[in-house]
Amino acid sequence: MTVDSIAGVDIESNDEGFLVDPHQWNDDVAVELARREGIGPLTDRHWQVIRFMRSEYESKGTGPTVRVLGKTSGVSIKELYQLFPKGPAKLAAKIAGIPKPRGCI
Amino acid sequence: MDRIVILGGGTGGTLTANRLRKMFSPGEASITVVDQDDRHVYQPGLLFVPFGLTQPEDIVRPRGRQFHHGIDVRTNEIHHVDLVAQAVHLADGGELAYDVLVVATGAVLAPEETDGLTGPGWMEKVFTFYTPEGAAALGQALAAFEGGRIVVDVVEMPIKCPVAPLEFCFLADWYFHERGIRDRVELTFVTPLDAAFTKPVAAKRLGGLLEQRGINLVTEFNAGEVDGVGGRLVSFDEREVPFDLAVVIPVHNGASYVTRSEGLGDALGFVVTDEHTLQAAVAPNVFALGDAASLPISKAGSVTHFEGEVLVENVRRFLHGEPMDASYDGHANCFIETGFSKAMLIDFNYDVEPLPGHFPGPMGLPLLKESHLNHLGKLMFQWLYWHSLLPGRDIPGVHSAMPLAGKARQTDTIAGERAS
Numbered sequence: 001m002t003v004d005s006i007a008g009v010d011i012e013s014n015d016e017g018f019l020v021d022p023h024q025w026n027d028d029v030a031v032e033l034a035r036r037e038g039i040g041p042l043t044d045r046h047w048q049v050i051r052f053m054r055s056e057y058e059s060k061g062t063g064p065t066v067r068v069l070g071k072t073s074g075v076s077i078k079e080l081y082q083l084f085p086k087g088p089a090k091l092a093a094k095i096a097g098i099p100k101p102r103g104c105i
Numbered sequence: 106m107d108r109i110v111i112l113g114g115g116t117g118g119t120l121t122a123n124r125l126r127k128m129f130s131p132g133e134a135s136i137t138v139v140d141q142d143d144r145h146v147y148q149p150g151l152l153f154v155p156f157g158l159t160q161p162e163d164i165v166r167p168r169g170r171q172f173h174h175g176i177d178v179r180t181n182e183i184h185h186v187d188l189v190a191q192a193v194h195l196a197d198g199g200e201l202a203y204d205v206l207v208v209a210t211g212a213v214l215a216p217e218e219t220d221g222l223t224g225p226g227w228m229e230k231v232f233t234f235y236t237p238e239g240a241a242a243l244g245q246a247l248a249a250f251e252g253g254r255i256v257v258d259v260v261e262m263p264i265k266c267p268v269a270p271l272e273f274c275f276l277a278d279w280y281f282h283e284r285g286i287r288d289r290v291e292l293t294f295v296t297p298l299d300a301a302f303t304k305p306v307a308a309k310r311l312g313g314l315l316e317q318r319g320i321n322l323v324t325e326f327n328a329g330e331v332d333g334v335g336g337r338l339v340s341f342d343e344r345e346v347p348f349d350l351a352v353v354i355p356v357h358n359g360a361s362y363v364t365r366s367e368g369l370g371d372a373l374g375f376v377v378t379d380e381h382t383l384q385a386a387v388a389p390n391v392f393a394l395g396d397a398a399s400l401p402i403s404k405a406g407s408v409t410h411f412e413g414e415v416l417v418e419n420v421r422r423f424l425h426g427e428p429m430d431a432s433y434d435g436h437a438n439c440f441i442e443t444g445f446s447k448a449m450l451i452d453f454n455y456d457v458e459p460l461p462g463h464f465p466g467p468m469g470l471p472l473l474k475e476s477h478l479n480h481l482g483k484l485m486f487q488w489l490y491w492h493s494l495l496p497g498r499d500i501p502g503v504h505s506a507m508p509l510a511g512k513a514r515q516t517d518t519i520a521g522e523r524a525s
Contacts, residue, residue: 062401066327066341067261067356068372077329081341087299087325102401 007032018093018100022057025097033095039084046083046095049075053096063093063101107134107424110193110203112183113360114140114168116148116495117209117395117409123497124417126173134424137177137201139193143168146237147490149406149483152269152442154240155247156280161237164487171495183210186366188388205390205420208376210363212265212396212404216355219260219331226333231351234273235265246350247280252289253349258338259296260328261356265396265404268451270294270354271301271311272442278318279444293321295338295346300324304458307451310473314443328353357404359397375399380455381431383416390423392416400435402455407438410494414505436507438464440483448479454507462512465502469511 001020003012007028012020019025030050034040042050052073056064066089070077080088089101109125111118122138129136150164169178182196186206193201214235216222222231232243255277257270264270274294281287294301294315300308301315301322315322329341331353338346358364359374368387371377376393377386380400385391394416395409402408415433422429435455442448450470451459463469470479493500 064372065262072372077327077341081327081329085342087327 016094016100019097022097022099025054029097030095033097037091037095039091039095043083045075045079049073049080049083049088049092050096053092053098057093057096057098063089063096063098065089065101106132107204108202109134109136109205109207109420110201111136111138111207111209112186112193112362113209113211113395113397114138114171114178115145115209115211115395116406116490117211117397117413118207119145119168119171119495120410120413120497121207121209121394121417122176123171123173123495124413125420126175127497128417128421131175135177136175137179138172139179139181139183139195139201140168141180141182143180145171147487148265149490150487151234151237151240152272152276154237155234155243155273156276157244157248161241165237166491171491173496183360183362184365185362186369188366188368188391191390203390205392205423207416207420208363208369208385208391208393208397209395209409210360210397212263212357212375213360214355215358216353218356219328219353221333222260222331222353222355224331224333226331226336229333230336230349231331231333231353233353233355234269235354243352247277250290250350252286254291254293254347255350255352256293256295256338256346256348257352257354258326258328258331258346259298259354261297263404264354264357266439267302267403267405268439268441270296270352271315273352274315274320275318275441275443278320282445291321292319293323293346293348295323295326295328297327298324304453306461307453307459307473310449310461311441314475318444357396359399363397371399373399379429379431380435381415381433382419382429383412383433384419384423384429392420402435403437403439405437405439406490406494408436411436411438411505413497433505434507436505438503440479440486442480442483443475446480447475447477448483449473449475450479450482452507452512457507457509457512460512460514464511465504465508466511469502472512 011024053063084091111122145166145168147164153159184194184196228242234240234243281290301312302308326340328338330339336348363370363374378393378398383392385393394412396404418430438452440448452464453459461473
């Protein structure tokens with residue numbers, strides 16, 4: 001657990017870099033979190049995915065997996081990998097300030 | 106008289122129907138089960154088919170024969186559920202009205218969702234062992250395999266029995282050892298997860314076991330394309346894993362009628378279900394269990410079994426107007442076959458990850474550790490499945506709620522491993 005000043009706010013994140021309290025998140029925090037992940041500047045397409053992650057988390061309590069994102073966010077899986085390389089679901093969740101998607105085990 | 110309709114005659118549907126039949130007299134409730142065919146596959150047995158350790162016909166029995174008397178079993182395809190009218194519409198135009206609906210139609214494989222997977226090479230050098238036909242075809246290919254690269258790939262979670270692909274790797278290691286050509290076979294396990302398994306302690310142990318067996322591990326690989334002709338898995342971020350023979354676990358969806366039933370399923374066709382009561386989010390008189398449910402726990406027979414106990418009690422409570430029993434804790438229990446007549450056992454729930462120790466108590470089977478006893482347990486389980494689990498009998502010492510006695514708590518484990 002680390003506390004860090006991000007975009008002027010003291011923000012607590014876990015060992016993997018996910019925000020502990022999703023309510024501390026705002027657009028400026030997203031921009032800074034993205035920058036730290038080597039992503040930016042954030043385009044409209046990035047924001048479409050980030051906002052979708054936020055709304056899914058608010059209604060369902062967990063972020064979607066990449067396949068669900070591809071089916072429901074309006075952004076194809078191929079493009080998701082261009083926007084958020086390596087692991088779109090994980091990376092977009094981190095930048096959206098929500099917990100790591102539970103996936104299923 | 107209340108009308109209970111159960112969709113699906115697999116593990117969950119069968120044990121639920123049989124338990125409900127014992128709970129309600131025929132005068133209190135009618136019980137109808139619908140399934141599209143009469144083949145009940147003992148799915149844990151599929152793993153053994155490719156290695157010639159069992160035959161497909163030995164793991165399939167007629168569905169109808171697994172039900173107690175007084176259960177109306179229909180073989181028919183389901184078209185959709187009308188949740189407002191509380192009726193199931195069948196593909197032949199028939200209709201079944203219900204007071205309580207139980208969804209137990211499992212998960213279906215969708216290999217066509219991955220580019221190239223069902224194209225050239227499918228069932229020739231690209232296989233899955235998740236169907237009896239696929240497992241049998243893979244068995245022939247393995248028998249003819251004289252050396253080269255074998256990859257085992259999980260395309261995307263969730264899948265049924267998430268440990269099965271790992272078990273396949275361990276058994277393949279054993280199988281080629283037995284044939285005396287292990288040094289000519291390169292085995293690689295490819296997963297979209299960031300480790301061999303999701304939960305940290307088990308991931309570490311299983312990852313260590315892969316290494317010990319000389320099995321390569323490729324993580325965070327989301328296969329976007331399977332090139333059967335070129336012998337390549339290609340990920341969405343354009344990495345490649347070459348193969349001579351690929352064993353692929355395709356993506357899974359819920360049954361297609363779920364998607365046609367407005368409000369019943371999520372984006373993948375799994376039923377959104379309360380984690381603790383097994384009541385569907387869409388309506389209080391709809392319940393779901395097993396692979397059909399969208400819960401943050403493994404899609405596995407043991408999970409279905411443990412869910413069944415709580416679900417059946419909640420059907421009773423619903424019909425009697427009582428509050429729901431929110432006691433399902435996410436309990437899962439899986440034998441992990443590791444080859445050479447040994448197996449591991451893992452036991453966990455929503456909150457407690459698989460830990461070392463013993464199950465169900467300090468004198469029981471060893472957890473997260475290879476042993477011959479666990480292997481025998483796995484083999485014996487097939488008998489228990491047909492004769493205890495499906496008929497709805499309790500298995501001594503194995504209950505819905507996960508036991509903590511006998512488990513080494515995580516903090517102890519970490520301290521112990523540091524000390525060692």
